[in-house]
Amino acid sequence: MAASPLLQVRGLTRRYGVRTGLFGPWHEVVAVEGVDFAIERGEIVGIIGASGSGKSTIGRLLTGLDQPDGGQILFDGARIDGLSDQARRPLRRRLQLVLQDASSALNPRRRVGVQIATPMLRLGVATSREEAHERTAELLRLVGLDADAAERYPHEFSGGQRQRINIARSLGVEAECLILDEPTSALDVSVQAQILALLLELRQQLGLTYVFISHNLAVVQSFCDRILVLDKGRLVEDLPSRTITRQASAPATRRLLEANLFLSRAPAAEP
Numbered sequence: 140m141a142a143s144p145l146l147q148v149r150g151l152t153r154r155y156g157v158r159t160g161l162f163g164p165w166h167e168v169v170a171v172e173g174v175d176f177a178i179e180r181g182e183i184v185g186i187i188g189a190s191g192s193g194k195s196t197i198g199r200l201l202t203g204l205d206q207p208d209g210g211q212i213l214f215d216g217a218r219i220d221g222l223s224d225q226a227r228r229p230l231r232r233r234l235q236l237v238l239q240d241a242s243s244a245l246n247p248r249r250r251v252g253v254q255i256a257t258p259m260l261r262l263g264v265a266t267s268r269e270e271a272h273e274r275t276a277e278l279l280r281l282v283g284l285d286a287d288a289a290e291r292y293p294h295e296f297s298g299g300q301r302q303r304i305n306i307a308r309s310l311g312v313e314a315e316c317l318i319l320d321e322p323t324s325a326l327d328v329s330v331q332a333q334i335l336a337l338l339l340e341l342r343q344q345l346g347l348t349y350v351f352i353s354h355n356l357a358v359v360q361s362f363c364d365r366i367l368v369l370d371k372g373r374l375v376e377d378l379p380s381r382t383i384t385r386q387a388s389a390p391a392t393r394r395l396l397e398a399n400l401f402l403s404r405a406p407a408a409e410p
């Protein structure tokens with residue numbers, strides 16, 4: 140029997156009730172509507188679309204920070220939508236969300252080492268403080284930081300280094316799948332490239348699966364195996380990165396490709 144995809148969504152739907160003004164009438168905003176896709180182990184899949192197309196909503200639904208109004212989410216063949224906090228606990232280890240703003244994910248008042256070690260102990264990946272401590276040093280090395288980073292506080296690091304710490308924390312709990320929501324958008328291009336290279340290396344070493352949410356088509360094309368395009372909450376394209384330029388048929392994808400072409404041809408700004 141063929142193994143099930145690592146992550147699968149069927150008919151995923153999320154609508155929000157929104158009020159016009161303080162006392163105005165309520166109306167419905169469709170954030171995500173009837174989305175279907177499947178992601179295999181070891182794949183890097185990009186989710187792209189214009190602002191408001193539903194990308195982050197999908198990230199929140201996949202990681203249980205929000206619940207769908209309709210449809211199903213399966214992880215390793217089992218339903219994970221609508222789980223209680225208790226039932227979700229083992230999953231929290233396997234499926235991790237990495238956000239754009241690494242600072243907000245880190246506690247400014249706690250040393251980096253403690254922040255990497257605590258989830259390991261809480262989720263039972265390490266059974267003693269010593270083991271968590273050793274593993275923290277290994278992880279810091281793995282993401283390209285010195286082991287003494289463990290003794291420092293988040294504000295002592297650059298944005299790119301903080302994102303490395305964030306990734307080390309996800310790896311500490313032995314995550315299998317990272318949902319990366321614009322993980323490099325706040326970084327300058329050279330640091331962005333370093334983080335993407337690190338993620339590729341980690342996938343190679345650890346067999347990780349990534350869902351990469353971004354508004355940047357050029358980045359998604361170079362980093363992902365496959366690209367899903369959202370338009371007003373609907374999935375309108377699902378193509379391998381290498382063929383998307385030739386095979387794209389959805390108007391939303393064509394718009395993204397044209398914008399990308401325009402940006403790559405635009406003359407550099409005057410100093």
Ligand SMILES: Nc1ncnc2c1ncn2[C@@H]1O[C@H](COP(=O)(O)OP(=O)(O)OP(=O)(O)O)[C@@H](O)[C@H]1O
Binds near residue numbers: 170195196
């Ligand atoms: N909590 C919420 N309450 C009401 N509407 C929401 C909420 N979260 C998202 N929405 C709406 O759902 C739609 C999709 O939002 P979402 O943040 O998923 O888009 P996005 O593609 O990630 O956008 P961006 O690229 O700008 O971050 C938007 O119209 C947004 O206004």
